[in-house]
Amino acid sequence: MWRYVHWVFLVCLTTTTFLNVGNAQLHPKNPATYQRLPSLREQAIILDHWRDERLSHIPELLKKHGVQAWLISQREYAEDTIWWSIKSAMEFAPHRRMVLFFHSNTSSLAGKPNPLRWVDNTGSVWTELLDILKEYNPQNIAINTDSNHAFGGGLHVGEFEALRENLGKKWTSRMVGKPKIGIEYVASRVSGQLQYYRSMQEITWALIEEAFSGRVIQPSVTTTEDVEWWYREKMQQQNLSTWNHPRVSVITPESFPGWSGTKDIINEGDLLHVDFGITAMGMNTDTQHMAYVLQTSQGETDAPRGLKEGLKKANRMQDIVLMHMKPGKTGNQVLRECLEQMKSEGIEGQIYSHPIGDWGHSAGAVMGFTNLPEYVPHYGELEILPNTYYSIELYAYHFVPERNETLRFRIEEDAYWVDEVRGWEFVRGRQEKFHLINWPSRGVENVLQVQQ
Structure with a gap:
């Protein structure tokens, strides 16, 4: 019910704002006027809706680039560049160690949250992630290690070492660089x-x-x-x-x-x-x-x-x-x-x-x-x-x-x-x-x- 109320509120807010300012934008030679954007609370609802819409396209994006999973590991104050485009409106930093595991929404992970998300400072994330990897058995896993593109190269060296140490050779050998996944995700605007x-x-x-x-x-x-x-x-x-x-x-x-x-x-x-x-x-x-x-x-x-x-x-x-x-x-x-x-x-x-x-x-x-x-x-x-x-x-x-x-x-x-x-x-x-x-x-x- 609460999700329905939020959705109705979002639709009403969007329609109202469009009616108020949309027509003025068609005449750029008219003097510009200062516009009133939604309140921060209203913006948070809108921004999270946009984020959810973008996240819903992740499985399609993974299939397009021929991978079955996308793994992001980051720490507070050592964020992956992609973080700022996948966080909620009320998040300002990835606390402790945050691990995100995107999947193609098929096989054993169909219907599970996408991404799977851990916030941890005890090391338990690695045990749980290994269980997911064994269950899902992805043949390749995209990681952000590209040396040329910021939106495909946000994995810090220390986090990469943590992945190698805790996931082992079997899974790290399946990790591949696919910078266009991050680039296309960030580049895409939504309705x-x-x-x-x-x-x-x-x-x-x-x-x-x-x-x-x-x-x-x-x-x-x-x-x-x-x-x-x-x-x-x-x-x-x-x-x-x-x-x-x-x-x-x-x-x-x-x-x-x-x-x-x-x-x-x-x-x-x-x-x-x-x-x-x-x-x-x-x-x-x-x-x-x-x-x-x-x-x-x-x-x-x-x-x-x-x-x-x-x-x-x-x-x-x-x-x-x-x-x-x-x-x-x-x-x-x-x-x-x-x-x-x-x-x-x-x-x-x-x-x-x-x-x-x-x-x-x-x-x-x-x-x-x-x-x-x-x-x-x-x-x-x-x-x-x-x-x-x-x-x-x-x-x-x-x-x-x-x-x-x-x-x-x-x-x-x-x-x-x-x-x-x-x-x-x-x-x-x-x-x-x-x-x-x-x-x-x-x-x-x-x-x-x-x-x-």
Whole structure:
């Protein structure tokens, strides 16, 4: 009865949230608004439902990769990478030693919990696990020991030694590395997620639109670091966290994607950039937008034409990536096709797109790295999966006559696969015009100056 009540509550909550926010997401050119996500208690029910749905696909995943079992062994503070995608919403660490045994739900284990789970600090887990192995007699057992993929290599050396010592040669000789099991498990989104991910993208845009405005930025006074910390404080006010510190930069010919902002005082005429993402409901966003600080002291009311053309060129690169990013192709194949088409269209730039979801840089195929612009070993050889969110991250070079300089136009938006007809679409839309920072704005009070 209690499970039924939870299920009814979940369905009602899901339907209500969708009706409240779903339609707004279809019009990305409208101003973004801060969305209210479910309470933490409500989120826990939703997240556990998503986890249960994903776990239900484990037997099918094992069969796909030709194994009969999947074994994860971990200790508190020495978690397997996969742990964060299989835990319940109210678990924050695997206590003591935690062993998880996934099976193909056949033969003697049919109908038993999947995974079988032990939490132990006495050593009794090994006796009980050996009994299960003798009963089930799997011919091969996947373990996470891959040296190239984080989502297939989370078994700590000490835990591997414990497995060898306590399970013996008979069973450890049947252990095999199958990294794609973990990769595909983490990469797969489930039904019901998209509407909440849309809300998260809406929040992300709302943060950017407020940050890149006269409410936050006063030319010749505000610094890029001021704006970064405004993001951090504002996210906390919205009950959000982040997976990376926001990076705000003044774009110059010398500036390049990196792990920090440029630490500049923001002035009129500056071209600004932000790279950040929010974390909520077990998911992450990753977004890059650009803004222009109007030279209001000179009566300027719009960005120079050359800057607009640079943004359009970056938008064209997004089109190219989504057009070639077909499920089943490898990341390197997509990258190569995109670079060839860019060359044919006279576009110079770089692509470094990646999966996103459970993690900011999540499991699955990548298309380029900033330091590997043409071919990525291992990660680039994975296949594009349709049931994965992707961050389309890139920049286009463009010569701006008004400045007599070539700049990188850096943008990033998250996308999802719709179907074979519509292909990939951006979750909320994409930036097609600059955020314009107009100071002073009549009737607008600068929140940073008020705080100081």
